[in-house]
Amino acid sequence: MGRWTEAASAARSAGPPATPLVLSATSPGCAVTMASSEEDGSNGGAAEAGEEKEAAGRRRRLGFLATAWLAFYNIAMTAGWLVLAVAMVRFYMEKGTHRGLYKSIQKTLKFFQTFALLEIVHCLIGIVPTSVLVTGVQVSSRIFMVWLVTHSIKPVQNEESVVLFLVSWTVTEITRYSFYTFSLLDHLPYFIKWARYNFFIILYPVGVAGELLTIYAALPYVKKTGMFSIRLPNKYNVSFDYYYFLLITMASYIPLFPQLYFHMLRQRRKVLHGEVIIEKDD
Amino acid sequence: MKHYEVEILDAKTREKLCFLDKVEPQATIAEIKNLFTKTHPQWYPARQSLRLDPKGKSLKDEDVLQKLPVGTTATLYFRDLGAQISWVTVFLTEYAGPLFIYLLFYFRVPFIYGHKYDFTSSRHSVVHLACICHSFHYVKRLLETLFVHRFSHGTMPLRNIFKNCTYYWGFAAWMAYYINHPLYTPPTYGAQQVKLALAIFVICQLGNFSIHMALRDLRPAGSKTRKIPYPTKNPFTWLFLLVSCPNYTYEVGSWIGFAIMTQCLPVALFSLVGFTQMTIWAKGKHRSYLKEFRDYPPLRMPIVPFLL
Numbered sequence: 001m002g003r004w005t006e007a008a009s010a011a012r013s014a015g016p017p018a019t020p021l022v023l024s025a026t027s028p029g030c031a032v033t034m035a036s037s038e039e040d041g042s043n044g045g046a047a048e049a050g051e052e053k054e055a056a057g058r059r060r061r062l063g064f065l066a067t068a069w070l071a072f073y074n075i076a077m078t079a080g081w082l083v084l085a086v087a088m089v090r091f092y093m094e095k096g097t098h099r100g101l102y103k104s105i106q107k108t109l110k111f112f113q114t115f116a117l118l119e120i121v122h123c124l125i126g127i128v129p130t131s132v133l134v135t136g137v138q139v140s141s142r143i144f145m146v147w148l149v150t151h152s153i154k155p156v157q158n159e160e161s162v163v164l165f166l167v168s169w170t171v172t173e174i175t176r177y178s179f180y181t182f183s184l185l186d187h188l189p190y191f192i193k194w195a196r197y198n199f200f201i202i203l204y205p206v207g208v209a210g211e212l213l214t215i216y217a218a219l220p221y222v223k224k225t226g227m228f229s230i231r232l233p234n235k236y237n238v239s240f241d242y243y244y245f246l247l248i249t250m251a252s253y254i255p256l257f258p259q260l261y262f263h264m265l266r267q268r269r270k271v272l273h274g275e276v277i278i279e280k281d282d
Numbered sequence: 283m284k285h286y287e288v289e290i291l292d293a294k295t296r297e298k299l300c301f302l303d304k305v306e307p308q309a310t311i312a313e314i315k316n317l318f319t320k321t322h323p324q325w326y327p328a329r330q331s332l333r334l335d336p337k338g339k340s341l342k343d344e345d346v347l348q349k350l351p352v353g354t355t356a357t358l359y360f361r362d363l364g365a366q367i368s369w370v371t372v373f374l375t376e377y378a379g380p381l382f383i384y385l386l387f388y389f390r391v392p393f394i395y396g397h398k399y400d401f402t403s404s405r406h407s408v409v410h411l412a413c414i415c416h417s418f419h420y421v422k423r424l425l426e427t428l429f430v431h432r433f434s435h436g437t438m439p440l441r442n443i444f445k446n447c448t449y450y451w452g453f454a455a456w457m458a459y460y461i462n463h464p465l466y467t468p469p470t471y472g473a474q475q476v477k478l479a480l481a482i483f484v485i486c487q488l489g490n491f492s493i494h495m496a497l498r499d500l501r502p503a504g505s506k507t508r509k510i511p512y513p514t515k516n517p518f519t520w521l522f523l524l525v526s527c528p529n530y531t532y533e534v535g536s537w538i539g540f541a542i543m544t545q546c547l548p549v550a551l552f553s554l555v556g557f558t559q560m561t562i563w564a565k566g567k568h569r570s571y572l573k574e575f576r577d578y579p580p581l582r583m584p585i586v587p588f589l590l
Binding site (some may be wrong): 232233234235236237238241 | 460461463464466468470544545546547548
C-alpha cells in the first residue's frame with residue numbers, strides 16, 4: 001500500500017521540516033479513577049492531544065548521532081530505490097517485456113523494503129515524530145505485499161499488475177526519502193516538496209490498482225493449494241484460511257483508500273498553499 | 283451579594299456563544315452547563331467541556347465559580363466533546379453481546395456449522411463447563427455494572443460503543459466458534475488440566491469480585507471522592523499490597539484459566555490483547571495515584587506484582 005507511505009509521511013511533514021522533534025506525551029486523558037477506568041472514555045482527548053502535540057508539545061533538537069543516522073538511513077534508502085528504478089528500466093529496455101522483471105529485481109526489492117522496518121524503531125525511540133501505529137501499518141502492508149504475496153505466490157510474479165505497483169512504489173519512495181534527506185539537512189529544494197505533494201495524486205491510485213489486481217490474480221492459486229492455512233481439527237482449536245484473509249484484505253482497501261487519499265489532498269493544500277502565503281507576506 | 287457574569291466562547295473560533303448575567307458566585311460548573319444548554323439545547327451538559335483556557339484542561343462539574351481564578355466577568359471556553367453515551371449503557375451492551383453470542387454457538391444454531399450439526403450437543407464435558415464459565419463471567423459483569431460499580435464519569439463519546447462492542451462481540455464469536463465446533467479437540471492433559479484451569483478461573487473470579495466490592499466501599503454513593511485502596515479482611519484483597527489494580531490482575535488470571543481450560547488459541551489471543559489494554563489502564567491509574575497521594579505505598583506495581 002504505497003498510499004500508506006504517502007499519507008503517513010505527509011502527516012509527518014505538514015509542519016516545519018523534520019528537525020524540531022516532538023516527544024510523544026503519554027496522556028492519561030480524563031482523570032482516571034478507581035472503579036471506572038475500564039474503556040477510558042478519553043479517546044477523543046487522546047486523539048486531540050496527538051494532533052495538538054506538534055504545536056504545543058515539548059520539542060527537542062535531534063542529537064548529532066540521531067541526525068547522522070537518519071541522514072545515512074534516508075540517503076541509503078534513496079539510493080536503494082534509485083538502483084531498483086534503474087534496474088527495472090534497464091531490464092525493460094533490454095528484454096522489451098515485463099516477464100521476468102520481478103525475478104530480476106526481487107532480491108534488491110526485498111532487501112530495501114524489509115530494511116524499512118527500521119522506520120518503526122525510529123518512531124519507537126522518538127527520533128521521528130510519527131506515530132508507531134501509522135508507520136507500523138504502512139510498513140506492514142508493504143511487507144505483506146512483498147513477502148506474503150509476490151514472494152510466496154510465484155505464479156503472480158509475471159502479472160502486469162506487479163509492474164504497476166513496483167513503479168508506483170519506486171517513484172514514491174525515491175521522492176519520499178530524498179524529501180526526508182533534504183529536510184534533515186535543512187536544504188529542501190522546492191521541486192522535491194512539489195513532487196512529494198503532487199506525485200501521489202497519480203501514484204496512489206496506480207499503486208492501489210496494482211496491489212489489488214495482484215492479490216486478485218493470486219486468489220485461484222491460494223484456493224487451490226490451501227497455502228498458509230490451518231484446518232480443523234488441531235490441538236490448538238484454531239483455523240486460518242489464507243484465501244478469505246486475502247479477500248478481507250482486498251475489502252479493507254475500500255474504506256481505507258479514500259480516507260488516506262483525501263488526507264493527502266488536505267495536506268497538500270495546507271503545505272503548498274501555506275507556502276504561497278508566506279511568499280506573499282515577503 | 284455580588285453576581286457574576288459569565289461569557290462562554292467557542293474554544294476554536296473564539297466566537298461568543300452565550301452570555302449569562304446574574305450568576306450566583308456559588309454556582310458550580312454543572313449549573314453553568316445547565317444554563318448554557320438552555321440557549322444551545324443541542325449541547326447537553328455531558329458533551330460540554332468548559333475551560334478557563336482554550337487549550338487548557340476541562341473544569342470539573344463540582345468547581346465553584348467563586349473559587350476559580352476569574353474576575354466578576356468570567357470568560358469560559360467551550361469545546362464540544364461530541365455525542366455522548368452513558369457508561370452504564372455501554373457496559374450493558376458490550377457485555378450482553380458475548381453472553382448471547384456464545385450461547386448461539388453453544389447450542390449450534392443453524393448456519394454456523396454444517397446442517398447435520400444443528401442443535402446438537404458436544405460430547406466433551408469441558409465444552410459444557412466452558413459455556414458455564416463464560417456465561418457466568420458475563421452475567422457477573424452485567425450484575426456488577428448494575429449494582430456494584432460507582433462511575434466517576436457519567437458518559438463517554440458515542441463512537442466508543444461501536445469500537446468496544448466490535449471488540450467484545452467479535453472475540454466472543456471467534457472463540458465460541460472453535461470451542462463449540464464439532465471438530466473441537468479437548469485439552470491435551472485431560473481432566474487434570476481442566477481441573478487446574480477451573481480452580482484458577484474460580485479463584486480469579488472471586489478475587490475480581492472482591493476487589494470491585496472493596497473499591498465500591500471506598501466511595502460513598504453519589505460521591506466522586508478518591509482514596510488509596512487498602513487490603514481488607516477478605517484475603518482476595520490482600521493483592522492490594524502488591525498491585526494498584528488487582529481487579530485487572532484477577533481479570534487476566536480468569537482468562538488465562540479459561541484459555542488453559544479450553545486449550546483454544548483465540549482465547550489465548552483474547553487474553554493477550556486484554557492484558558495489553560489493562561496494563562495500559564493500570565499504568566495510567568498507578569501514575570494518577572502516585573501524583574495524587576504523597577504517601578502511596580512504594581511496593582505496589584500497576585498490574586503484575588514486582589514486574590509490571
